[in-house]
Each structure stands twice: as C-alpha cells, then as structure tokens.
Amino acid sequence: MSATTDHTTDQATAEQLCLPGFDDAERKWHDDYAEQIPDDKTVRNRSGLEIKPIYTPADWSSTRHMADLGFPGQAPFTRGIYPTMHRGRTWTQRQLIGLGTPTDYNERVRSILDLGATAISLIPCNSVFRGVDCDEVPVALLGTCGTVVNTVDHMDTALDHVSLSDISTAMNDPTPFTLLAFVLGVAKRRGVPSDRITGTSNQSDYISHYVANHMFYRLSQPGSRRVLTDHVAYCIERVPNWNPLSVVGQHMQQAGATPAETMGFTLATAIQYAEDCIAKGLDPDAVLQRLTFFFDVSISLFEEVAKFRAGRRIWARIAKDRLGAKDPRSWRFKFHGQTSGVDLTAQQPLNNIARVAVQAAAGIFSGLQSMHTDSFDEAITTPTEESARIAIATQNILREEAHLCDVIDPLGGSYYVESLTNQMEEEILDVMQQIETAGGMYEAVDSGIVQTMIGRSALDAQNRIDNREQQVVGVNCYQTTEELVQPTPYRPDREAMAAHVEAFEAFKTERSRSEVDAAIGDLRAAANDENLNVFEKVVDAAEIGVTHGEIISTLRDELGFGDPLIVT
C-alpha cells in the first residue's frame, strides 16, 4: 500500500510540549477520576477502538498541523476539499426518492423541489434492481420501495416538468446503467444537449451491491467490470458533467461493517475501478475528477467525523501516489452522506427525528458535499409526504439556525478528534492491507472474505444490543407499551399499478419488432467485442424503446450471470 501514515510523534512528553505543570495536573486528574469511578469500564467505538475519558496535547500536538491537516482545499484535504466549504456553499440537499408509478414519483419529486431540495434522485423499484420488468413480478411488490421505471417513456413521465439542464439528478442505477440511458433518451427528446446534464450514477458500485445485497444476479462480476469501464469512458466523452462512478460504502455499513471497515472496503473498491479505467487507457485525472463516494453517516458522531477526515487524507495520497493523478483537484474525496437507517428504530418512531438530526450534524461536521436525511418512518416504510417534509426541514434547521456552517471543520484541532482521526486512519489502512493481501477487492469479494467480515461485525453489533452493552432507546431500554405514533406504511394504489403494467405490455407489442431486434443484436455484438463500447449500445437501445429487462437479459446472456455467494 503506497498510502502510509506516521503518527509516531503523537505521544509527546510534557517537556516537549513546553507545558509546565502538565504532568502533575494530569496525575492529579487521573487520581481524582480513578477515585470517583473505581470500576471504570472500557469504552469502545463502533470500529472497536478504545476511547479514553480525556484527550490532551499528549495525544495530538498542533506541531502535526501541516503534515496531518493543512488547510481546506489543500492536500491532504483532511479539513475539507474546498477552500470555502460550507461557509461558501452548503451541501446539496439530495433526498432519495422512489415510489409507485412514474406519475406518483413525479408528484413527489415536484413537491420536494418546491420545498427547497436542490437536486433529485431516483430510487427504482426492487424489480428494477433485480433486473426485470414490471410484467415479470407480482403486482403486490411493485412500487412499494421505489419507482417502476422500465422504459424511456416511463422516465419522461417521472421527470415531467423537471428541467434536466438545471436540476442535478442522481440515479440509483447499478450496471448496466439503464436509468441513465433513459435520462439521455429523455434529454434527446427535449433537445437538451448531453453536456448540460449533471448528476451521478449513484451506486454504480456493483461490488457494494454484491457484498451487501447480493446483487450478483444482474451480471457476473467480469461482466459488470466491463460495462462499468465502458460507462465511465462514455460519460467522460459524451456526458462530461455527469459523475459515472459513485463508490458506495453505505451498503456495507448498513449490512454491518464498522465505520473503519466500511471506509477501508470502499477505498479498496475505488482503487480497483480506477485502475480498471486507467488500464483501459483513460486519463487518471479525467477519471478521478468524476469519481464520487456515497456513505452512511451513523449516530456515532465523533467516529463518523474521524472516519471521513481520515478517508479524505488516505484517498488524496492514493489518488496522487498510486493512481498517478497530477491535478490536485483529482485528489479530492467528494462524498454524499446518507443518515444511517440502521440507527433508526421501529419503536417510538418519532424519536428518529432526533437521531437523524444528530447524524446530519455529524455529516455536516464531516464536510459532506451532498446529503440525504432519513424520514422518521423509514425504519418501517417508504416515507410519507409528511415525514419527507420533516427530513428536509431538519437539514434546513441545521443549516439556517444552528450555526454549524460558520466555521470550516469546526472539530479540527480537538485533541480527541485529531487523535481519533489518526487511529481511524490506522484502522482503515489495516483493513485495506487485508484486502490488498487477499489480492484486491474483486478477489476478496469472490472468496467471501469481505462478506464474512461484515457478517461478524453485524453479529457483534447485535450481540452488544442483546446484552445491553449498547443501549437503544425504545428497543432495549426506555421501552413503552404503547406507541404514540404508528406510521402508515406506503403502499401504491394497486389498480393504478396494474394499469401501469397493462400499459407497459401494450407498449411492448406496439413497438417495431425489427427495430427492437436490431438494437438487441447491436447490444449483443458490443458485449462480445472489447473494441466496442457496450454502454453506448445500451443508450441506443433504450432510446428506441428496448426495456430495462430486455437490456439486462441480453447482457446477462452474453456476459454471464453471477451466482450468489452465500456466506453465513
């Protein structure tokens, strides 16, 4: 691993620190503390690091400032990737939205934009994630957790009255990126040039899907690798303001990985993707400037802040030294943070508003570029309009009222946070080294090492809750027998959904069969020819009405299906 760390000077002596009286005062404090808490328990954070009751200049000295921190907008970007950070421009409010039919989605998205959201996202229905069309699954399961988008027409409806040249759109869209293909089809219809489109192929990181959600079923790993690099190459050339690579730590942390493991796995994954793109002949600077990250922000506030500060520092070194990017802008670790759903409880659900506020504050202190705040009912259901409004308001309150954005990296210089950042950095590098030893992330995922580590951490976390080492309000303490609020689960209108499926079936029969067959033939040919760009053919096929399910089944025929690797 080229990224190394040296914090050997952290443990400074009082003499070195020129702090007369330090040793005596520390000794007295230690004695007082031990007398008052004779049976003090060991405290550990979620990454397993031992946390002391107090941190002092002996743990982190400001003589390390230039080596460890520097200034915002300057390598190694510990304090933030831009010179002005949230004082200049706050984060993008990007709520994840996905429900019902494209018409239902459009209604919700327009109301969110009216409330002040500055960007949108689209979460597709699980049937879409699964790689099938709406006529292949029970209607009961359609649209409950995401929008049923299978064609360019569906996308056109979903984005009705949403200006593609003004609003940044994030598509939760793993390989082969059919949703982006549909967006490009809509843009063409509306006469919006593709270089005016901004947004992100959110969750383009199939590794995270493999590891956490077992989404092997769309395409085999080599197939996904092929399509991902073609997609990056296509976007750099044709959709230059689109971020084709979003590397996702969120799934892994949600599945149980600790914050340190999550950062380690995610950076190890990013290295593999970047190296694939570079091996294909793409310029490292062009690739890395369009690479973003997507992370969970848990309620373990200081640990999260340290996770992101350490992650920025490690990534800057990797981008420069290992991946060979020359432009300092390519070394920036840009990330979207989503408040962690795993911390939310189904019990006493309104309490989740408080949890989300703390998580969101952690994200802001961490210097995120874009944020989603969960709705209080998300432990139970796809959010209702009311709960979605509160989630947006939480961001607005933190930004407008709480003075969190007055100072850049406000926790920087805290003995605790700096010391913790160093410790998290070592922990993250240790995880990355384990992956490196296993042959990189692809190998580590194929052999199940990563899944095993995540499963172990998930069980540890559950055991801590079961034995009450970790108290969770309403779950293992402060329980109430009656819930004040029972969120109503979101269930799309069954009849409207059935009509949507019926219209889809009619659409399929009305298409020109020869045109569809030709597009599928081109897709098949591209899949088998390394010299062609397979994503370009996905875009072409989508534009003439080939469906999501048809595109994926074609590629699956040619590039293989990935058998789920089950690790228990």
Place this chain on the structure above:
Amino acid sequence: MTHPIRVLVTKIGLDGHDRGSRIVATYLRDAGHEVIYTPPWQEIDAVVALAVQEDVDVIGVSSLATDHLIVPDLVDALRAAEMSHVGVIVGGIIPDIEHQMLRDAGVDAVFGPGASRAEIVAGVEAIGNRVQHQKLTSGDFAS
C-alpha cells in the same frame, strides 16, 4: 429443548438484504437447531420444494422491503403441496397493521425489529415442537 428443530431460513420476492436472516440463522444454530439457509430471492415453488426435500419443521421468511406481502402465496403453496403442517414465521420490517393480514393467511408468528434473540429462539422452538409433535402423532408420519 428435546429435539433439534429443522428450520429453513429464506427470503422470497425481490430484495436481497440479508443482515437479518444471517443473524437469525446464527441465533438458531447457536441454540442447537438445524438451519437450512438459502440465498435471497427464492421463488415460492422452490421454497416449497426445499421444505419437502429437507423435511423442515419451520420456514422462517425474512423481509425488509415489503416482500412479506407475498407470504400468503407461500402459505397457499404449502397447503397445495400438503405441507400445511410446516410452521411459517415472518421476521423483519413488518408494519403492525399488516400483522393481522399475515396471521389470517396462516402465518404462525411475526417478529418485528427489536425482537430479542431469546424471543426469536423461544418462538421457533414453540412452533417447531408443535410441528414435530404433530408429525409424530399424525398417521401420515407415523411409521
């Protein structure tokens, strides 16, 4: 516990999140039971076939993202396969107002988020013991 219970831990439908099913499988194994574990996204017919093949006492279905809505179809399919003696338990994110729908369909127990290790193991054992007893006393299964 007198006899290990054979439990099929599975996920049907469209979602692949398996944090819950992995943990429950571990709970049951730790308690000495025999767990048959499947990948997510099982077809209902495949679950029924596996239940027959493995002669399970209980099927535990894990659901995070509304896949519990098709559990009644699983119960119907078990009935059609003359496997209605098998206990069916659903665990995961199941809104309270949908518990009754599952109960009415013939689901034996529903465990929501926050159910403890002890509650889950005890619930599976109660249902599993009942099923085993039924198997022993019913003519179909008496040798």
